Amino acid sequence: MVAVTETFPVADQGDWMGDAPADFGSLLSHAFELGDWINNSAFAAEYVYWKQRVQQDDEAHRIIKQFDKAKEAFAECERFGRFHPDYNAALERVYEIEASLDRIESVRRYKQAEASLDELLGEISRTIAHAVSNSIKVPDNDPNPKGCGNGGSCSCSSGGGCG
Template identity: 70%
Template sequence: MAGIMQTLPTAEQGVPESASADMALLLTHAYELGDSLIHSAYAAEYVYWKDRVSQDDEVQGLSAQFAKAKETFAECERFGRFHPDYNAALDHVYEIQRRLDDVESVRRYKAAENSLDELLHDISRTLAHAVSATIKVPDNDPNPKASGCGSGGSCSCGGGGCG
């Protein structure tokens, strides 16, 4: 640990000596925000439905079937689409997944998870954009809507890969 500390650069001129105190204050606020989130209705609903899913016998049975169906499909997938059971195995995986998604506790759990994820993303975006509007904030959206560096847009950053 001492070796790591010796290789760290010293503070640049213009950086206040109270930077560590500022960091401690920021971390304190972050922990307070985390506590607020833990005690929010979003988190309570998420935890409630997560527990309901874990205690639901129907979900447990379907989850076991789903795991077995995925294993069977993985064996077929080794040989590609030309395996005689490939399509049937894939259809079976989708069927069990659909049946799982039809269970109320799973539907409600996924909705609560999405609500909590959106809240966390909104908070992250708010914090990042309070510093700079150009800071990228990752999310779980498979179809990003942002533009700029790394997202396929054109941001004129001079990085060469932006478009």
């Protein structure tokens, strides 16, 4: 961990601090300010609203309990691999209950709000990381990885070793 009193060299890009070196305390202060802006955004407000609606939805709770039980049953089958006699039926049951959950408006809208907020956070993370260096890897929840070393396409000629 970096000591709070340690200073970092001035970044080439951006001029929010002029020529002064950035100290860790100042960086943290700006990070918390950014966090406050995100918390006060429409994306966060919608996420919190629909999360509360799901928490108050009795039908959603009932189906979530069914979903948890179905996932447990499938996990038990999965321990033995797809050759377990109930593997396909257990997996199909998980998908059926998940589809039932997605038909509930509060759950569906919560998932949409969560995805929107996640996309915003990912974009902010990429913007910050790429302001430092384009080769910094930024984790996200995208199931389709991009770039070098992730099975995605990359324009570099290093054979997958960049980043």
